[in-house]
Amino acid sequence: MEINTNQTVAEFKNFIENNLNYPVLSVMSFDDYKSFVIKVFTRLNELKNMGITKNEINSFINKHYSNVMVDANDNDILFERRFSAITEDIVEFCVNPFFWSIDFDVYMKKWDKLFATDWCKKV
Numbered sequence: 001m002e003i004n005t006n007q008t009v010a011e012f013k014n015f016i017e018n019n020l021n022y023p024v025l026s027v028m029s030f031d032d033y034k035s036f037v038i039k040v041f042t043r044l045n046e047l048k049n050m051g052i053t054k055n056e057i058n059s060f061i062n063k064h065y066s067n068v069m070v071d072a073n074d075n076d077i078l079f080e081r082r083f084s085a086i087t088e089d090i091v092e093f094c095v096n097p098f099f100w101s102i103d104f105d106v107y108m109k110k111w112d113k114l115f116a117t118d119w120c121k122k123v
Contacts, residue, residue, distance in 0.1 A: 048099075
């Protein structure tokens with residue numbers, strides 16, 4: 001079980017590094033972004049259900065955030081919004097509801113509300 005959990009965490013981190021970055025995220029359509037967010041939090045929820053805690057993910061996400069922002073275009077506001085929305089929700093540097101302390105379906109309603117606005121669609 002331990003090996004399976006470690007492998008799953010490693011796969012999640014690899015997925016984040018390969019997809020939650022400037023070259024990939026900056027060219028996503030809104031529909032692609034929406035699907036990506038759902039995929040990120042669905043995979044993260046699987047980890048949470050396996051017993052992985054916020055503290056086990058936070059340092060990775062914070063480091064990843066710093067690494068990605070170094071390479072990002074400072075003038076790409078839409079990328080910054082989209083990228084920050086995901087990373088800040090994972091580390092709970094945002095408003096309620098918090099991912100790590102609420103039912104997944106209830107949490108995802110937060111994203112549904114955000115997707116209904118223009119905030120992550122256009123500048």
